[in-house]
Amino acid sequence: MKNLYLWSAMIMMILAAVAGDVLQAHAMKVIGDVGALRRSHGTLHVVRRVLTSGPFILGLFFMALAFFSLLFALSWGDVSFIGPASASLTLIANTFAARIFLKEDVNRRRWIAAILIAVGVVLLNH
Amino acid sequence: MRLARFVGSILSFKRYLVLLAVAVFSAVGDCLLSRGMKEVGSISLSNWPQVFHAIVNPWIASGIVMLLAFFASYITSLSWADLTYVVPASGLGYILIALLAKYFLHEQVSIARWIGIGLIVLGVGFVAADPKVSTTERASELSEAQPAETRV
Numbered sequence: 001m002k003n004l005y006l007w008s009a010m011i012m013m014i015l016a017a018v019a020g021d022v023l024q025a026h027a028m029k030v031i032g033d034v035g036a037l038r039r040s041h042g043t044l045h046v047v048r049r050v051l052t053s054g055p056f057i058l059g060l061f062f063m064a065l066a067f068f069s070l071l072f073a074l075s076w077g078d079v080s081f082i083g084p085a086s087a088s089l090t091l092i093a094n095t096f097a098a099r100i101f102l103k104e105d106v107n108r109r110r111w112i113a114a115i116l117i118a119v120g121v122v123l124l125n126h
Numbered sequence: 127m128r129l130a131r132f133v134g135s136i137l138s139f140k141r142y143l144v145l146l147a148v149a150v151f152s153a154v155g156d157c158l159l160s161r162g163m164k165e166v167g168s169i170s171l172s173n174w175p176q177v178f179h180a181i182v183n184p185w186i187a188s189g190i191v192m193l194l195a196f197f198a199s200y201i202t203s204l205s206w207a208d209l210t211y212v213v214p215a216s217g218l219g220y221i222l223i224a225l226l227a228k229y230f231l232h233e234q235v236s237i238a239r240w241i242g243i244g245l246i247v248l249g250v251g252f253v254a255a256d257p258k259v260s261t262t263e264r265a266s267e268l269s270e271a272q273p274a275e276t277r278v
Contacts, residue, residue: 021209021213022209024201024204025204025208025209025212028201028204028205029204029205029262031205032205032206033205033206034201034202034205034206035140035202035205035206037205050201056201091213091214094209094210094213095210095213098208098209098210099210102208102209102261103261104208104209104210104261105208105258105261106210107256107258109252109253109255109256110210110211110214110252110253110256112249112252113214113217113249113250113252113253114210114213114214114249115249116245116246116248116249116252117214117217117220117245117246117249117250119242119245120217120220120241120242120243120244120245120246120248120249121217121220121242121246122242123238123239123241123242123245124220124224124239124242124243124246125239125242126236126238126239126242
């Protein structure tokens, strides 16, 4: 039963983390290169553009949800399992989500990188 | 033309610095928080006001500043690079955490960990060698006229 709770919290955390990342990546893509924007309109304009972006704020909400799900997961399991497992699963899920929702061109190179790092993260915590 | 290429290469160098900042700030921030929380001890729901005690701990306060810097550089990089480029590239942070844990927190680094570090280095290398940073790169390139940008 505890395992069911643990996995529900972890799945919740991964989904929320991916939703947060995708929304923020989308928000920043719409806003465009902040370096160029800062040079032409000033820092204050950039900060206002970011903080008034709907997807960005929604992304923050999902990041907070991911954080609280992580806290719940940690109360049901070990950090040495939850940390690497959620980090590498989030990485793989992010790659799928970026391809589907952000229409990113995920070539073979990026897939290999994502998988190598996901396996590396698990080994790192051994 | 030569000037445009020069300006372009400075910009792409700046972008590498931003990506490096994403990895460094997240690694240093996590280590500072970890060190601070070891000093403060665990916080339970019944003594939640201890959270405020934790925030004024110098390790945790500087960790929070580092994580804010991480977030700023992270969203900056997302404004010109793909999510599937930034996330693997910032995997460098995991290696920094392992090295900081060894030399700064004096934790043991096992053989499995070193293999993990090797795989992450390989993965980061794979994505960093990708000449294409963004799916929509061509459009932004035309608007900014930076020929060297394709070599990021």
